[in-house]
Amino acid sequence: MNAKSNPIVIRPDTKIGNIAAENDDEFLFNCFVDHPALASVLDTTSPQMLVSGRTGSGKTAIIRMVEHQKDHVDKIDLHELALNYIANSDIIRFLNALDIDLDLFFQALWKHVLCIEFIRMRFSVKNADDSRGIFSRIREAFSKNDRKNSAIKYLENWEDKFWITMDTNIREITSKLESQIGASLGLEVEKFKANAGYSRTLSAEKRAEVTSRAKKIVNADQLTELSKVLDLLAEYDQGDKFRQFYILIDRLDEKWVDESIRFSLIRALIECLKSFRKIPSLKIAVAMRADVLERVIQESKDLGFQREKYDDYFLRIVWKKDQLKQLVEKRVNFLYRRKYTSENIHFGDVFSTNVGRREPFDYMVERTLYRPRDIISFVNLCLTQAQGNSQVTARDIRAAEGEYSRIRLQALEEEWRSALPSLAVAVRKFAKHGVRFTLGSVSTKDFVEDLVIDIAGIECPPCDLIANECAAYLKNQTIPHLLRIAKMVTCELYRIGAIGIKTGAQERFIYAYQDTPVVSVEMVDTDTRIHIHPMLHRALNLAEQKV
Numbered sequence: 265m266n267a268k269s270n271p272i273v274i275r276p277d278t279k280i281g282n283i284a285a286e287n288d289d290e291f292l293f294n295c296f297v298d299h300p301a302l303a304s305v306l307d308t309t310s311p312q313m314l315v316s317g318r319t320g321s322g323k324t325a326i327i328r329m330v331e332h333q334k335d336h337v338d339k340i341d342l343h344e345l346a347l348n349y350i351a352n353s354d355i356i357r358f359l360n361a362l363d364i365d366l367d368l369f370f371q372a373l374w375k376h377v378l379c380i381e382f383i384r385m386r387f388s389v390k391n392a393d394d395s396r397g398i399f400s401r402i403r404e405a406f407s408k409n410d411r412k413n414s415a416i417k418y419l420e421n422w423e424d425k426f427w428i429t430m431d432t433n434i435r436e437i438t439s440k441l442e443s444q445i446g447a448s449l450g451l452e453v454e455k456f457k458a459n460a461g462y463s464r465t466l467s468a469e470k471r472a473e474v475t476s477r478a479k480k481i482v483n484a485d486q487l488t489e490l491s492k493v494l495d496l497l498a499e500y501d502q503g504d505k506f507r508q509f510y511i512l513i514d515r516l517d518e519k520w521v522d523e524s525i526r527f528s529l530i531r532a533l534i535e536c537l538k539s540f541r542k543i544p545s546l547k548i549a550v551a552m553r554a555d556v557l558e559r560v561i562q563e564s565k566d567l568g569f570q571r572e573k574y575d576d577y578f579l580r581i582v583w584k585k586d587q588l589k590q591l592v593e594k595r596v597n598f599l600y601r602r603k604y605t606s607e608n609i610h611f612g613d614v615f616s617t618n619v620g621r622r623e624p625f626d627y628m629v630e631r632t633l634y635r636p637r638d639i640i641s642f643v644n645l646c647l648t649q650a651q652g653n654s655q656v657t658a659r660d661i662r663a664a665e666g667e668y669s670r671i672r673l674q675a676l677e678e679e680w681r682s683a684l685p686s687l688a689v690a691v692r693k694f695a696k697h698g699v700r701f702t703l704g705s706v707s708t709k710d711f712v713e714d715l716v717i718d719i720a721g722i723e724c725p726p727c728d729l730i731a732n733e734c735a736a737y738l739k740n741q742t743i744p745h746l747l748r749i750a751k752m753v754t755c756e757l758y759r760i761g762a763i764g765i766k767t768g769a770q771e772r773f774i775y776a777y778q779d780t781p782v783v784s785v786e787m788v789d790t791d792t793r794i795h796i797h798p799m800l801h802r803a804l805n806l807a808e809q810k811v
Contacts, residue, residue, distance in 0.1 A: 302329055
């Protein structure tokens with residue numbers, strides 16, 4: 265049966281699900297495409313703990329499928345943690361004013377919270393009696409092992425507290441640091457509270473003395489103790505090879521804590537995750553948007569945090585064309601069977617008219633960054649355009665494309681606004697050259713200076729490298745800066761998916777979501793050809809061209 269032999273009128277509420285996985289239960293669980301990323305997250309022996317991808321690539325969907333499929337799962341709600349208690353702490357603000365690196369403290373905070381959370385889940389701790397009972401069992405298991413004394417002593421301090429909530433854990437640990445700093449530097453803290461600019465008035469000698477005393481308190485001792493606790497838990501857990509436990513963290517891109525410490529906390533979380541690989545039955549999975557990771561790297565003050573060091577731990581979600589086709593087929597069939605008929609209806613039954621010479625799905629998927637959210641959004645807009653009819657025509661697809669393109673451009677700018685707000689200006693400037701052009705044509709003095717002036721007119725954080733380069737040009741105005749700025753903008757627009765590039769006459773156009781995700785300034789030159797992604801053509805008022 266198909267839509268032609270038995271016409272079904274498309275109603276106004278017809279759609280193949282919501283673009284946000286947290287609001288898409290029915291379609292998500294009934295039409296999930298068995299993506300390899302899910303198997304990697306479910307595998308407790310896999311080192312891949314950081315689920316990385318662009319917005320709309322399916323990170324939250326995978327996290328939700330783990331919840332759906334497994335029994336022993338704890339999903340941490342970042343909004344319920346007391347992390348703003350840290351941001352609002354006078355002691356923490358005092359330490360920040362002295363430029364004291366709080367990374368070790370933040371790592372210890374995460375490691376402690378995750379340890380306690382695992383103990384609570386692993387032993388089904390629900391109250392103080394359970395808590396004391398579990399500690400007794402652990403202490404008895406290692407009573408003859410002197411090497412575990414330090415770990416036992418650490419856990420003893422929490423003997424009746426394994427059941428308390430994570431926000432209480434965070435408050436207790438932060439309060440302990442506050443008490444220690446207050447006891448040692450109470451007078452200095454009071455002066456800081458009375459005058460926020462106090463730290464800037466300190467003499468070099470006094471500043472060095474205060475900093476030295478503070479650093480002795482904010483040290484790695486607790487991290488060392490927690491590493492021993494993890495060793496103990498790993499050894500204790502060797503006997504239970506059949507149960508698997510999952511701690512899931514999502515929505516790191518939202519405002520769950522004050523911006524002053526958000527990226528420092530995320531960095532510390534990433535740093536401490538590796539140590540939990542010691543526990544064979546536990547898998548911690550953290551969903552992280554690509555631009556958030558980029559901002560974390562940019563915000564890092566030292567060279568110790570490098571992307572390459574964590575490659576083994578990152579699971580990058582990449583979709584292929586046939587997987588997206590399968591996703592759409594499943595959702596269209598589920599939609600029609602649920603609303604209209606018991607027969608199977610396929611995508612081609614509803615979208616049956618070619619767009620020019622292109623198959624409908626091919627035309628539509630070429631206007632995506634190969635992400636589920638893109639294609640779901642496009643199909644839904646087409647169905648809305650075709651309401652009252654039995655099929656989606658080429659005219660409906662082209663009409664829907666205008667709104668789809670506008671939404672995608674806006675979403676792209678919002679996605680990268682935190683890390684690279686200058687790109688919103690750059691993509692519109694580049695588009696003035698048409699669909700295709702060379703890097704050389706956007707390297708001229710007039711063009712780059714116009715770009716620099718526009719970028720200088722918007723507020724950009726220190727982490728925006730393009731904005732920094734533009735500021736340097738305004739000071740020095742050297743010719744080499746012109747080409748470097750054009751190259752940097754090209755590489756960054758490529759990375760976010762706004763353009764494709766062609767580096768040689770015999771080469772094809774490449775795109776970040778299909779090919780290499782990053783290109784360096786050394787890989788492009790004035791002969792490099794640039795293609796504005798078809799997804800953005802309508803929003804940027806660009807005419808179609810063959811590539």
